[in-house]
Amino acid sequence: GQNIDQPTEMTATEGAIVQINCTYQTSGFNGLFWYQQHAGEAPTFLSYNVLDGLEEKGRFSSFLSRSKGYSYLLLKELQMKDSASYLCAVRSMDTGRRALTFGSGTRLQVQP
Amino acid sequence: GAGVSQSPSNKVTEKGKDVELRCDPISGHTALYWYRQSLGQGLEFLIYFQGNSAPDKSGLPSDRFSAERTGGSVSTLTIQRTQQEDSAVYLCASSEGGAGVEAFFGQGTRLTVV
Numbered sequence: 092g093q094n095i096d097q098p099t100e101m102t103a104t105e106g107a108i109v110q111i112n113c114t115y116q117t118s119g120f121n122g123l124f125w126y127q128q129h130a131g132e133a134p135t136f137l138s139y140n141v142l143d144g145l146e147e148k149g150r151f152s153s154f155l156s157r158s159k160g161y162s163y164l165l166l167k168e169l170q171m172k173d174s175a176s177y178l179c180a181v182r183s184m185d186t187g188r189r190a191l192t193f194g195s196g197t198r199l200q201v202q203p
Numbered sequence: 204g205a206g207v208s209q210s211p212s213n214k215v216t217e218k219g220k221d222v223e224l225r226c227d228p229i230s231g232h233t234a235l236y237w238y239r240q241s242l243g244q245g246l247e248f249l250i251y252f253q254g255n256s257a258p259d260k261s262g263l264p265s266d267r268f269s270a271e272r273t274g275g276s277v278s279t280l281t282i283q284r285t286q287q288e289d290s291a292v293y294l295c296a297s298s299e300g301g302a303g304v305e306a307f308f309g310q311g312t313r314l315t316v317v
Contacts, residue, residue: 136305190236195245
């Protein structure tokens with residue numbers, strides 16, 4: 092089966108940096124995604140990692156270590172609009188399990 | 204269309220009734236997913252369609268749930284004999300189907316069973 096763990100809630104200050112961790116257990120790993128979801132809205136894609144290392148995209152970066160089953164999403168220069176839930180999702184290429192499996196999400200509250 | 208379209212956006216139904224939820228994926232996307240999200244919770248996988256392959260139905264919570272995808276495009280999720288615990292937002296997503304491509308989500312259907 093698949094198991095994805097993320098912290099339930101985090102709080103950070105505007106202008107600061109925050110790191111949201113995700114650990115996963117899966118067979119046939121074939122990529123890890125981060126999505127952002129504002130309250131009452133649909134999730135939107137942030138980043139994708141399939142090889143070890145850091146992927147940077149503006150204020151957002153995502154890191155992956157396949158051997159450790161670990162990823163993090165790094166948000167720099169936090170803005171109030173970054174208050175949202177951040178969902179870690181894993182894809183497995185095992186037969187019958189090729190859809191994205193999502194963690195429960197981390198609710199980030201950015202304070203002034 | 205420009206994005207994934209779901210209808211209706213809101214549905215209130217009486218316990219025991221059947222409901223159908225519709226998803227129009229982005230044109231050309233071969234992969235289509237249905238997820239369910241209860242208030243304040245993560246996304247629960249329901250079913251996955253990829254091209255002409257047999258769908259992955261491993262996430263359907265009971266035999267009251269079924270889904271079909273006609274002509275490789277529009278999908279309908281049907282819930283029979285609805286129960287109060289079926290109340291949730293049902294999200295549909297589509298992607299081009301490759302290993303690394305992102306999935307685009309619709310705005311969801313908020314289902315309330317009273």
